[in-house]
Amino acid sequence: MKSRYESAKDVFIDSIDIDDYIELSNSISVYHQLEQSINKPLKMVLLFGRPGTGKSILLNRLQDQLKYQKEIHYFDAPTSNEKEFFQKLFKAITKKNLPPHTHVNFSVLIDYCKRLRGEREVIILLDEAQMYSVEMMEKIRLISDTRSVKFVISLHKTEDEDLIAKEHFQSRIWEVIELKNATQEDFSTYIYKKLLKKNLHEIANSIKEKDMKLMYQFTKGNYRECNKLMFTIFEICTYYDKNQPSKINYTRLPRKIIEMAALKLGYIHV
């Protein structure tokens, strides 16, 4: 017999599926900022934040919402192979597949983009851009200079702020949007909404405010860490539900289980 907690566990599998998008105060505000930036005459927009703050899913959401109004393309996994990257870009800009056994001539592509100026605007959402080489970023910058292709670049916030500072100071036409970890309120809303979306009302009600505060302390509001913690909590609950149901309180999630999950994930050390 399937435990009720197995469905709850599956809710928190880490993914950037657009169906899993949850509207929160901070993400709504950042989304609107992104939308407005796209409409400004900027060549490039920088979206940065720590891993697990929701950059990828936000870009997905942007593409999903605007795909019928604008020419907008989402490039997820960065390719280290320059040839593959420009093939994808070629297809996005020209709307044609590159013939087999051919490669993109960069200067011809630039000329093509210049001719498009004023007629079309193509928006490319580049995720995980910290993985692109310096040379590729330079070429991306040259393409953006044609003003017919706009890039929204998402990358991890680095400890060395100089990277961002240098880029920011070098070109004043960047817009920089930072995604931070969730507030306590957003964190709680995120968990509740995720569970309610799958009709897991009882389980959602069994998580009290104090428990939310404790989980927030462990994860510091990071969505990825939250998913990991919740998955582990429900994994433990599933085990107890099947093997030792006396250790489960269906009306209130036991603090013991939250702490056990935190121990397993290394948030607590003994």
Next chain:
Amino acid sequence: MSDIERLEQQWKKYQFKKRRVWYILASLLLFLAIFVPFGKNDRDFSNYIDKIKNITLFSSAQKEDYGVSLLNEPFTEIEMNMEELVNKEESEPLVNLPILDENIQVKKDIYRNDTDSKKGKVVLDIIQTSSVGAYKDVERRFYQSRKIEDALFLAKSYYQRKNYTKAAFWALEANKLDNDIEESIFIFVKSKIKLGQKNKAISILKTYIEHSNSIEAKNLLYKIENEASGL
């Protein structure tokens, strides 16, 4: 879950460790609460104990009056000491003027002492205090209101306190809001130099000069490149 038993053992250890710390803390607090207010002056302590004992010798009506004044005594003393302490702190200015160079002045702004809980805004009274909490308050306010003055204030103040990492961070925040404000760039550059990143600082300053052709920036660059020390 194959490791549930191991997890349970770990949890028991964790509980024991957690409670042990609380027991020790509770004992310490109790000790401090009873003995520290009377400090080295055992006479005051024994006087206090005697006075408490003497309450029982009075009638009920008298007892109440005497009880109130007794209780007030030590607290009044403490309040007076607190007043002196606050007054002493307020006489020491947070920031010495001028901070960085002749051209930069710190604004001695006086903010309304008011909290508007309905709007969720916090307006602070940060006239002069050496409390670290004041910085945190300004930082909190910045994240709500995104006022460039707050970011600049923090950048300058941290620079003055020789916390160059934070000074650079807040200078960058100010610059993100308005990249026409030279002050933020100068503080950032000077902080980087203090952090031993002279080459990077010079590179950033040169880039800024290319875009702005600023005379002050050029002067600063000249100073950096030619002086051995002392910004």
